[in-house]
Amino acid sequence: MRSAVIVFPGSNCDRDLAVAIEAVTGARPAMLWHRETELPAGTDFVAIPGGFSYGDYLRSGAMAARSPVMRAVADAAARGVPVLGVCNGFQVLTEAGLLPGALMRNAGLSFICRTVPLTVENSQTLFTQGYAAGETIRVPIAHHDGNYQADAETLDRLEDEGRVAFRYAEPVNGSARNIAGIVNDAGNVLGLMPHPERAIDPVHGGTDGRRLFEGLLETVA
Template sequence: MKTAVIVFPGSNCDRDAAMALEAVTGKAPLMVWHGDSQLPDGLDFIMVPGGFSYGDYLRSGAVASRSPVMQDLVKKAEAGVPVLGVCNGFQILTEAGLLPGALMRNAGLRFVCEPAPLTIENHNSAFTHAYGDRKDVVFPIAHHDGNFFADQATLDRIEGEGQVILRYRKNPNGSMRDIAGVSNEKGNVLGMMPHPERAIDAHHGGTDGLALFESILGGLK
């Protein structure tokens, strides 16, 4: 199995992402610099980590979404390669047009950093099937611009198509319909504000994130 983590200037969760992937696959991922024009061939999974790429100038993820490597990431995602974007990675994927909606400033204009109780809305997705019938999980959150927004027609469509994968049980940021994570229509791209890569070790507060990585990576072995 061949996985990769894209690194942007300002990324601060790339090492967490790498540790999570190695913990599940037994092999360290490739760390790909955002300025590279292409991703390595034969990738089975790509992760866009959290952080504050380019200092969140313009809009969070807006500058990073125009990085050279993103053109190839979009091509690979459209060809079916699984992609996970977490926090700033979610923002980048929406700015790149791979996911619906947008991430705005949190309601109350405050940075939120706390454990977030979540409900798994779609257990049939490539990213959640390993949870079985389990509905409730807790992942850490740490963001200022995590307020998910889309027009009502888009919200109705993604709800009806099963693209809402995770929902907040206690909305921390004002996200419409309590949405915490959404997928694309094909189901191979997931964006989420909570951090599953920070929930893989009991010594760090919990292991609820493991099944998310096992869901997508286990199916690729």
């Protein structure tokens, strides 16, 4: 699988994602700087990492969403290439219009960093087929603006169309309906606030995130 990790000024989880992808696929991803205008030829998978792109100026992910590389990412997504946005990457995807809704300040107005239980709501997406529907997994979070919000009509549509991929199994940050991750209408773009790339090695406390990358590899390969 040929993958690419997008790197913005302020990204700090790009190496984490790259290590996770290489550990599962055996191939090192291309590290693509935000000023690039094209993805490497034959890219099968794009990952947008966590961090504080552009220092979170204006709004988290707002400036990154307008960087040159995101036009190439949007074009790839339109062709069906799988795109994963983790934490700040989720924020970038909403700001770029690739996913609906917005990520607001946590309800408690504080940074949260801990491992939380997630419920797998839909196990039939490119990213979740390694899990069972209704399964509870444990994945780390580390965010200040992870409170997912959308209007009631959008939330109902996400629910009705099975586009809620992951849900917090307990209240975490005030997210509407405890939503932790959603997919686009085509099912090839996933925004996820928790960090699956930090849950792939037993020495890090758990491996529940590994199956996300393994399932994706099986599909793409």
